[in-house]
Amino acid sequence: MFSQLGDKLQEIFKDLRGHGTISEANIDAALHQVRLALLEADVDFQVAKKFIARVKEKALGEAVLRSITPGQQIVKIFYDELSILLGGDPAAAGLDLGKPGRILIVGLNGSGKTTSAAKLARLLKKQGRAPVLVACGLQRPAAIEQLATLGKEIDVPVLTPDPNEKNVQRAAAAALESPAFAEPPSQGYGEPRPTVGQAIFDTAGRQEIDAALIEELKQLKDFLQPQETLLVVDAATGQQAVSVATHFNDALQITGII
Ligand SMILES: Nc1nc2c(ncn2[C@@H]2O[C@H](COP(=O)(O)OP(=O)(O)OP(=O)(O)O)[C@@H](O)[C@H]2O)c(=O)[nH]1
Ligand SMILES: [Mg+2]
Known part of the structure; x- marks a missing residue:
């Protein structure tokens, strides 16, 4: 193209x-x-x-x-x-290394959220931060497994919800209380060792028309109060990307796009 x-x-x-x-x-x-x-x-x-x-x-x-x-x-x-x-210079994520950070990843089904969450975790780790991946897509067990596999590959902890948990907000709350978020692992990070985690929340895919699922995301966002809400879009979607970005922005006030 x-x-x-x-x-x-x-x-x-x-x-x-x-x-x-x-x-x-x-x-x-x-x-x-x-x-x-x-x-x-x-x-x-x-x-x-x-x-x-x-x-x-x-x-x-x-x-x-x-x-x-x-x-x-x-x-x-x-x-x-x-x-x-075409985007000018990419903006740096507004995360403060000294404070626990929360990044919410949202987007349509199959747009690349889980892959991008792992890529972002790898980037943050390279920058000396302590990322933690949190699986908040509860509909598909394979989605949680996918995140866990990617996390293993890049040596970043992945917090997975209780298999019976069907409520994303409770899953997110449990992750935030987990020691992996509060106290990042002592190994695998450069010096100075980061003292607080940067949690990346991978969510299940939505269709912009699916009001109930968008509402669930809104509530998750209200609960998490993330510093960054990043929309993942497939670069090959063409002009549809504009309507997708508009819908997600109206519902969730996104702070950036991958
Ligand atoms: N070529 C290419 N493929 C990608 C990229 N990112 C993701 N994919 C592929 O696109 C497919 C979907 O990626 P996922 O990261 O699983 O997408 P997702 O948004 O998490 O999907 P759901 O959770 O099902 O909504 C997978 O086969 C990925 O390997 C990319 O940057 N380039
Ligand atoms: Mg996914």
Whole structure:
């Protein structure tokens, strides 16, 4: 998807650069083609529209059109705005090493929550923190096993609920009282040894239309008061990602996206 979009943009930019002088009509034509290319790449309509409006406003600035290399400058505006659109610099998680941290992982079924929870735990461990993975997806026993297996691979403790526990809030409460969270294991961490755990709560997948399950997540969030609520989305979902992110954000005020 991105390589096709890249090829198209290259073509459009090559054409723009070729012009010695550039008129508003040249810019409009290029923007029209870029918009089509974005929509063909399954970029959300509103996102494409806002992007085009921002580029146009900057490109029509006097300084750009009167410069010696207007084509080059406009290509640079495109490039800068595209970088922002694609995420800019990743933000660091707002976790304080000195305080116990709680990270809630949410997302649609099969979006990669459990895998991302383990990747995040591995990253935090590398940074000298003491992550603990907590299984809060209680519907499927295999989901708990999956988290336990991943935790073993990266040598991070995994807190699993009592097999009879059907209430996620109680499962989360039990995990927070567990010694693994309060006192991270003495081995396997660098110096200085972290004194408090960073708990990552892996939840069961939801469909954005499933109000009851979303409500359960809301209650879990109210109970946990996590510093971070991270939404995991599959990078290949295209424009659907916008509606998914909007729904989850409305219900849970997410703080970031993986
Ligand atoms: N290629 C690729 N596959 C991934 C990635 N993350 C997860 N997967 C795969 O996607 C599938 C689903 O990943 P999970 O982490 O189990 O997703 P989940 O959101 O926890 O799924 P549920 O708990 O069932 O809702 C698995 O087969 C993963 O191996 C990724 O970054 N790249
Ligand atoms: Mg999972």
